[in-house]
Amino acid sequence: MFNALSRQPDDALLALIGLYKQDPRADKVDLGVGVYRDEEGRTPVFRAVKAAERILLDGQDSKAYIGLEGDTVYLDRLWTLVGGEAGARVASAGVQTPGGSGALRLAADLALRGGATRIWVGMPSWPNHAGIFAAAGLEVATYPFFDTATQTVLFDRMIEALDGAEPGDVALLHGSCHNPTGAPLSLDQWATVAATLEKRGVLPLIDLAYQGFGRGLDEDAAGLRHVIASVPEALVAVSSSKSFGLYRERTGAIFAVAAAAGAADLARSNLMALARTSYSMPPDHGAAVVRTILGDAALTRDWTDELNVMRARIEGLRRAMAAGLRGAWPALDAVERQEGMFSLLPLTEAEVLRLRSEHAIYMPTSGRVNIAGLKTAEAEAVMAKIAALR
Ligand SMILES: Cc1ncc(COP(=O)(O)O)c(C=O)c1O
Known part of the structure; x- marks a missing residue:
């Protein structure tokens, strides 16, 4: 039965993660995967989640x-x-x-x-x-x-x-x-x-x-x-x-x-x-x-505070991105007014692949970028490389 099955294409985004991992260049940048990243490139466990988990560990009395x-x-x-x-x-x-x-x-x-x-x-x-x-x-x-x-x-x-x-x-x-x-x-x-x-x-x-x-x-x-x-x-x-x-x-x-x-x-x-x-x-x-x-009011406040920090980081990166790209693409001024982790850059597949091979900047061929994948210190240099495509 199984031999008669046809192979399914790998999930494009998961395949991109694999390519990124294998890239030995130290200055590589992952704008592909759709999870929040902090300045150190980590996807942190919220402080409030850790605190709630400690409460659950002590108090949970059944796994029914x-x-x-x-x-x-x-x-x-x-x-x-x-x-x-x-x-x-x-x-x-x-x-x-x-x-x-x-x-x-x-x-x-x-x-x-x-x-x-x-x-x-x-x-x-x-x-x-x-x-x-x-x-x-x-x-x-x-x-x-x-x-x-x-x-x-x-x-x-x-x-x-x-x-x-x-x-x-x-x-x-x-x-x-x-x-x-x-x-x-x-x-x-x-x-x-x-x-x-x-x-x-x-x-x-x-x-x-x-x-x-x-x-x-x-x-x-x-x-x-x-x-x-x-x-x-x-x-x-x-x-x-x-x-x-x-x-x-x-x-x-x-x-x-x-x-x-x-x-x-x-x-x-x-x-x-x-x-x-x-x-x-x-x-x-x-x-x-x-x-x-x-x-819990205190945990809710702490969770909200941490979420606000994440949002502020994304907003800051959006401003940096718009500043770095609007010269090459006036339309990308809009990146600053867009919201959340993603924007869709008007890049051709060839341009996306060039960024990958020449500059170790990873994004799916659609041009969708996860802005939270950027570090503030590197944003300007990354944008300069993208802007230089035009
Ligand atoms: C638009 C959108 N909807 C829903 C989901 C589902 O998320 P999950 O199943 O991980 O909760 C995602 C995850 O990337 C998403 O981007």
Whole structure:
């Protein structure tokens, strides 16, 4: 049986990590992998996470299953963080998932059960979006989102495409810190998106994977809060991987927002049934850490402080990047106004490969850069090498 299988292409980003590791040059720079890095190039464990883990180590008295729904206290506290006052005003149901990826998959499975056949994904997007939705069995349709050469959101074309969606379709939106472009929507634009989806009877699926990395915890959720306050139903897929630095703990949640509690309960019951026949129950540790941090004012303050430092570092690097690149590419002035870890540089594949071979600067051939991969001291020199391509 196995001999008859065809080989699958390696994940391009994981392959890039391998190439970077093998490069012996001391001044190599990794702008590829999508995790936060500090000035020393490390992906640190948050102080508050360490503190919460110590509390859990001492206090945990069982490793019994936590149930299909997951940790309900985690879900309540996370929903407060994500939904704020808007979240408290709507009927909602949450299920803990293995990471944001697990949440996206359950969202797709639920939409299919609810009769959806198609999901609209803005282009470009995180490549795994289309992969997850197609694997679940949804048809993936695309809408234009971003023009790389001019670094602008193609808002009119996005709305035009979503206006052509059919009732019962699903539309994916990035909550904040768009991956790969970093391009934000204004609140007015969010309102137009929400009105368009409501008018067409399209279910919004909002992917919130970087809350706190863009403008701030509340600011990064403002668009989605507007959506859930103005449409009858929505799905929100949350990843705690970046915001709490819990990548490998596989911590996330899917929230269904409904017009009434009965509908939210039905969504929860189906999400739990779908989880049961997939991974069954979620892992506990990461959710227990988040629950502990969000349940303790001092830990929450310390976590927020550390997140603010990370965001400030990214903002500083964005300013340095725009300053170093706008001479060669005036459009890249926009990098400073973009948010989160990623921007999409208008480089050709040949230019990306030249940076790799001549200067040991690593990024995927799409030109997506993880800005947090830069060290402040080296930013100017790296930008000079990129600018010299033109
Ligand atoms: C846009 C986006 N959504 C969701 C995820 C899922 O993250 P995880 O499954 O690691 O929580 C990622 C991870 O890179 C992402 O970039």
